Amino acid sequence: MTLIVEKLSLGPLETNCFIIADSECNDCVVIDPAWNANKIIGLVNKRGWNLQAIWLTHSHFDHFGALGTIIKSHPDLPLGLHVKDLPLYQAGGGAANWGIPIDNSHQPTLWFDQTINLNVGMHNFIVLFVPGHSPGHVAFLETNSNLLFGGDVLFQGGIGRTDLYGGDFNQLINSIKLHFLTRPNDTVVYPGHGSNTTILAEKQYNPYLT
Numbered sequence: 001m002t003l004i005v006e007k008l009s010l011g012p013l014e015t016n017c018f019i020i021a022d023s024e025c026n027d028c029v030v031i032d033p034a035w036n037a038n039k040i041i042g043l044v045n046k047r048g049w050n051l052q053a054i055w056l057t058h059s060h061f062d063h064f065g066a067l068g069t070i071i072k073s074h075p076d077l078p079l080g081l082h083v084k085d086l087p088l089y090q091a092g093g094g095a096a097n098w099g100i101p102i103d104n105s106h107q108p109t110l111w112f113d114q115t116i117n118l119n120v121g122m123h124n125f126i127v128l129f130v131p132g133h134s135p136g137h138v139a140f141l142e143t144n145s146n147l148l149f150g151g152d153v154l155f156q157g158g159i160g161r162t163d164l165y166g167g168d169f170n171q172l173i174n175s176i177k178l179h180f181l182t183r184p185n186d187t188v189v190y191p192g193h194g195s196n197t198t199i200l201a202e203k204q205y206n207p208y209l210t
């Protein structure tokens with residue numbers, strides 16, 4: 001029983017979209033459908049996976065740019081978001097500042113402030129509430145192998161911006177210390193931008209955490 005992790009870096013900000021799938025039942029979930037729906041859905045279909053839901057770590061536009069197009073072919077797909085990021089989602093996730101049109105018409109139905117335990121096939125996930133980069137930012141921890149889908153909280157050698165709407169530097173550092181650094185050292189962090197990393201590497205080398 002393996003959790004397959006596919007990573008696609010997409011769109012104007014090279015945002016990481018993850019497709020995670022149970023190798024036995026072929027259920028899959030898309031975390032942060034960043035951009036280029038054809039690439040995302042093309043890979044899902046090519047693998048013969050069944051798309052069960054979309055989970056958003058937070059609602060900056062570059063993390064859901066493909067959502068509107070995906071929903072056209074999957075109109076009933078559950079969309080997960082934390083309620084504290086709903087105002088940002090409704091405002092288009094900041095896309096207007098970039099002059100980029102965004103489709104945010106699909107309404108969330110899965111609320112990460114209420115639903116804390118998730119699954120993809122036989123794989124269990126816990127929703128971690130990690131605000132600071134945005135007010136309702138969450139991360140998804142796969143509890144068996146310690147895989148952490150962290151969005152824009154912790155990067156290889158960096159942390160998320162806190163100068164955008166609702167950002168708070170102290171809150172972000174607190175979220176990282178409370179929910180990331182307390183994980184086992186070999187926990188793999190899959191960030192919203194850039195290369196994967198581990199908790200150990202960031203404890204040792206991240207200049208924001210020393």
Ligand SMILES: [Zn+2]
Pocket residue numbers: 058060133152
């Ligand atoms: Zn962001």
Ligand SMILES: [Zn+2]
Pocket residue numbers: 013015060062063152192193
């Ligand atoms: Zn981002």
